[in-house]
Amino acid sequence: MSYTHPETGKEGEAMSHETRKEVIHTFQVNFFAMSRLNAFPWDSLDGEIMTTTTSDIITEILQKTCLHPICLKNPPSLKYRRRFLTELIKRHEMLAAEPLDALYEALGEVMCAQEEDMCYKTYLLPTGDAVSLAENVALISQGTTGLVTWEAALYLTEWALENTHIFKNKTVLELGSGVGLTGIVVCLSSSLTKYIFSDCHQTVLQRLKDNITNYLTNSDSSRASVCVEELDWENVSDEQLQRIQANTIIAADVVYDPDVIACLVRLLSRLLNCKVQEEHPDVYIASTVRNPQTYDCFKKELEMAGLRHVVMKDSVAQVFPYNRATTIEMIQIYV
Structure with missing residues (x-):
């Protein structure tokens, strides 16, 4: 199945299972190391979003990042998690799908919390x-x-x-x-x-x-x-x-x-x-x-x-x- 990126107009195809697994892992590795957001494979995520009618990949990324046990115990900075979740929500809203409650709940938690030096x-x-x-x-x-x-x-x-x-x-x-x-x-x-x-x-x-x-x-x-x-x-x-x-x-x-x-x-x-x-x-x-x-x-x-x-x-x-x-x-x- 192919897709046309809504912003760049470039065509692409749905990723394979292995590629999808690699993209999710790349999101996880970059998230926990607090990499710059432009280092994430957003284009690959967009491609997968545009070729499916479900939020599965967004849910998987959320589970591997903000909802992962490592994050719950040893979280990246609040500012970083806010920016990451905001960008993830932006990508999810490209879908003509029901809102993903877990995304907004995660953002709500970090919006209410107080930033620390560490x-x-x-x-x-x-x-x-x-x-x-x-x-x-x-x-x-x-x-x-x-x-x-x-x-x-x-x-x-x-x-x-x-x-x-x-x-x-x-x-x-x-x-x-x-x-x-x-x-x-x-x-x-x-x-x-x-x-x-x-x-x-x-x-x-x-x-x-x-x-x-x-x-x-x-x-x-x-x-x-x-x-x-x-x-x-x-x-x-x-x-x-x-x-x-x-x-x-x-x-x-x-x-x-x-x-x-x-x-x-x-x-x-x-x-x-x-x-x-x-x-x-x-x-x-x-x-x-x-x-x-x-x-x-x-x-x-x-x-x-x-x-x-x-x-x-x-x-x-x-x-x-x-x-x-x-x-x-x-x-x-x-x-």
Whole structure:
């Protein structure tokens, strides 16, 4: 069966069962990650709506998003759910069908509720697991950017899922862990010995502890030992670094402020020269290159500190919904 889109005038055909299932899943993944609304497959939904006389696909999308148990327990922001439901209602009204009470009831609930500073983003893994993290609604709040998940952290997490062998039987230190996505996923997917989350902002550290408590417990003997360290790059002691004894160091989006580049490079130099079992640690840094001058400054500081780096160009499969057009570069640093 074919249809003509009411706004674009383009013709199309009804989707297959598998395509329909994929479209609904894409709606779910984007909804829980709070993707921009223009990232959703609205045209595909319109096509299905125009070739049927029922609201079935709208109902399924609603059940997989706003009415899903994950949303009921760990909801995206109110503003986001309002916008999503408003758009879904707009698409449903293209149907010459009876109003869908569940849609309006869901919108009514979020219209009456009061917005909070905190919301949840849920990241669906290839294993079927879901990681829900408490994040702040604002990108910058309480003087820090560490209360949200940034794109380079999503990329680093995808890379980690493809390279679990790198973490096998290792002690891993993550610099600037933020709300904890990468570390939680690494611990869930890799057979490592210990994972050390770290940050220096007190509010971030508390949020980080709250998030990892939901997924990682040392009482589970099948998982690695997990801890959270307050790590001040400027003032970290030799004793603290010796106690950490990390074989592998990872970080995402830590190269964004020219004022912290020098102390970051000094810390990396000290970490790389702390041999563990007679070997230098492996260091991997993923960065969103927002300011090329700042990023070039970081690389020059590495060179002046006697540290070499190589850009890792292997392709990484996309797992999470975010803009891959953004320039994200991952490097390995070594002495």
